[in-house]
Amino acid sequence: MLDTRRIRPDFPILSQKENGQRLVYLDNAATSQKPQRVIDAIVHYYNFHNANVHRGAYTLAVEATEAYEAARTAVARFVNAWATEAVVFTRGTTESINLVAGSWGRANVKGGDSVVVTAMDHHSNIVPWQILCQEKGATLRMVEITRDGRIDLADFGRALEAGPKIVAFPYVSNSLGTVNPAAQLSKLAHAAGAVTVVDGAQSSPHLRVDVQVLDCDFYALSGHKMLGPMGSGALIAKPALLEAMPPYHGGGEMIERVWDDRSTWNKIPHKFEGGTPNVEAAVGLAAAILYLEQLGMDKVSAHEQELANLAIERLSQIEGITIYGPQGHRAGVVPFTYGDIHPHDLATILDKDGVCIRAGHHCTQPLMRRLGVAATARASFYIYNDVDDIDALVKAVRKAGELFGVPA
Amino acid sequence: MSDLGDLYQQVILDHNRNPRNFKRVDAANRSAEGHNPLCGDRIQLYVQLDGDTITDIGFQMPQGSGCAISKASASLMTEAVKGKPVTDAESMFRAFRDMLAGGANAPGKLAAFSGVRAFPSRIKCANLAWHALHAALQNSAQPVTTESAKDF
Numbered sequence: 001m002l003d004t005r006r007i008r009p010d011f012p013i014l015s016q017k018e019n020g021q022r023l024v025y026l027d028n029a030a031t032s033q034k035p036q037r038v039i040d041a042i043v044h045y046y047n048f049h050n051a052n053v054h055r056g057a058y059t060l061a062v063e064a065t066e067a068y069e070a071a072r073t074a075v076a077r078f079v080n081a082w083a084t085e086a087v088v089f090t091r092g093t094t095e096s097i098n099l100v101a102g103s104w105g106r107a108n109v110k111g112g113d114s115v116v117v118t119a120m121d122h123h124s125n126i127v128p129w130q131i132l133c134q135e136k137g138a139t140l141r142m143v144e145i146t147r148d149g150r151i152d153l154a155d156f157g158r159a160l161e162a163g164p165k166i167v168a169f170p171y172v173s174n175s176l177g178t179v180n181p182a183a184q185l186s187k188l189a190h191a192a193g194a195v196t197v198v199d200g201a202q203s204s205p206h207l208r209v210d211v212q213v214l215d216c217d218f219y220a221l222s223g224h225k226m227l228g229p230m231g232s233g234a235l236i237a238k239p240a241l242l243e244a245m246p247p248y249h250g251g252g253e254m255i256e257r258v259w260d261d262r263s264t265w266n267k268i269p270h271k272f273e274g275g276t277p278n279v280e281a282a283v284g285l286a287a288a289i290l291y292l293e294q295l296g297m298d299k300v301s302a303h304e305q306e307l308a309n310l311a312i313e314r315l316s317q318i319e320g321i322t323i324y325g326p327q328g329h330r331a332g333v334v335p336f337t338y339g340d341i342h343p344h345d346l347a348t349i350l351d352k353d354g355v356c357i358r359a360g361h362h363c364t365q366p367l368m369r370r371l372g373v374a375a376t377a378r379a380s381f382y383i384y385n386d387v388d389d390i391d392a393l394v395k396a397v398r399k400a401g402e403l404f405g406v407p408a
Numbered sequence: 409m410s411d412l413g414d415l416y417q418q419v420i421l422d423h424n425r426n427p428r429n430f431k432r433v434d435a436a437n438r439s440a441e442g443h444n445p446l447c448g449d450r451i452q453l454y455v456q457l458d459g460d461t462i463t464d465i466g467f468q469m470p471q472g473s474g475c476a477i478s479k480a481s482a483s484l485m486t487e488a489v490k491g492k493p494v495t496d497a498e499s500m501f502r503a504f505r506d507m508l509a510g511g512a513n514a515p516g517k518l519a520a521f522s523g524v525r526a527f528p529s530r531i532k533c534a535n536l537a538w539h540a541l542h543a544a545l546q547n548s549a550q551p552v553t554t555e556s557a558k559d560f
Contacts, residue, residue: 340472342476344530345476348527375448
């Protein structure tokens with residue numbers, strides 16, 4: 001496991017109290033906390049390098065541009081992108097997926113076509129495709145999941161028989177922790193003639209990601225879930241696809257020449273980055289990537305896996321607890337319910353002990369319907385969590401059981 | 409810092425475990441659906457109005473939907489307004505809403521929810537049933553959601 005005694009002091013917020021208790025932050029699948037180095041990188045950028053990028057002839061503007069483009073290189077390295085220009089900065093996974101739907105999707109999906117998503121997708125990898133399909137008269141096909149919370153490969157195969165234009169799926173499920181066989185899914189989808197869109201919001205913080213090994217066409221990530229600032233994120237795409245795609249947002253920076261009645265477009269990735277970009281977010285994300293690389297992503301994965309296994313083992317000893325998601329290999333996400341205590345009540349009770357968990361549908365309403373629950377409680381782990389945090393979680397859950405009279 | 413016991417008072421835990429009027433009212437001539445899209449909670453409320461009087465009232469929540477606060481609030485609300493004129497029910501609705509917004513305690517057992525004030529994330533849970541009742545009494549066909557009413 002990672003040495004959390006050395007990691008925790010890097011995160012100022014963790015020394016804070018929550019309701020007078022030690023802060024036990026277990027909502028990392030929603031957003032991660034930020035190390036001082038990321039906060040410092042943002043402050044440093046504004047203190048010493050702030051200017052608008054890609055246009056100034058003066059030194060400061062050159063420095064800002066260099067910082068911004070260095071961040072792009074860091075993202076490319078982190079996911080082993082095909083090229084640096086394969087990285088388009090966005091506000092996060094949601095905007096990245098909307099970019100693909102709004103640009104590639106609008107240009108290529110026609111009436112009668114189909115788009116495939118899975119029943120474990122986050123709303124951000126469902127709703128943009130619903131909007132596209134409704135606009136185009138295309139069909140959205142949702143692939144079912146198995147009882148143990150994996151993508152049903154037989155149903156995935158059936159969905160591919162229609163020859164979909166786009167196949168979208170999460171690498172890691174935010175609600176179940178399932179790690180999907182992304183390379184295999186991508187290969188199958190390609191054989192059926194589809195382009196693949198991988199929601200990497202939960203995989204990027206937790207796994208060593210290599211988009212060339214996955215051989216997906218589009219990969220979306222959010223910086224704020226991987227120690228970076230909110231509003232940072234990227235779409236990583238095969239450059240040939242980006243070249244052929246129409247722009248997403250019109251504005252400054254994304255153009256080559258502007259005539260009175262028409263324009264020509266800048267090179268990729270700038271074609272997709274209309275307007276002044278969020279340089280602060282890119283710089284912060286680069287610092288976050290460096291922090292994760294220094295820890296080593298394999299060690300990050302192993303740490304979370306160990307915490308998840310321990311949490312599952314300890315929670316399972318409490319009568320009335322149901323754990324959702326696959327047995328064995330999973331990301332550091334542990335969704336559970338406890339007797340007939342509603343997850344919102346659980347979350348309120350845990351909060352009193354300083355334990356922050358998420359309760360609700362986790363932006364996966366189709367999945368909740370299939371699990372047959374209105375909501376679940378979810379504990380999710382990251383690099384600064386340790387065994388003490390699991391002790392606090394289990395203790396607070398037992399307390400909730402006593403308060404609500406669930407038999408122990 | 410307020411205590412969990414202020415939020416989960418015995419009367420609330422009791423009504424959560426054994427909700428009163430937890431039924432469909434077949435003779436209902438008013439109904440409303442309440443929905444909290446943030447947590448997925450749903451309530452279906454049935455009201456039987458005889459002239460100006462609420463002669464019967466019941467509510468249902470889909471299996472697993474409804475936290476202790478929203479279920480107990482609905483249960484205590486049905487007890488409070490059953491047999492009462494519409495004007496009394498509407499004034500209880502205002503008193504309840506005002507209590508959660510920081511005002512004086514609502515009358516009778518409804519005061520059990522005064523502890524919710526200290527838990528801002530749970531105020532919508534307590535208000536859901538009351539807004540559904542208000543909609544039903546107004547004969548509004550629109551489902552109530554916690555994200556639409558301005559004063560939730």
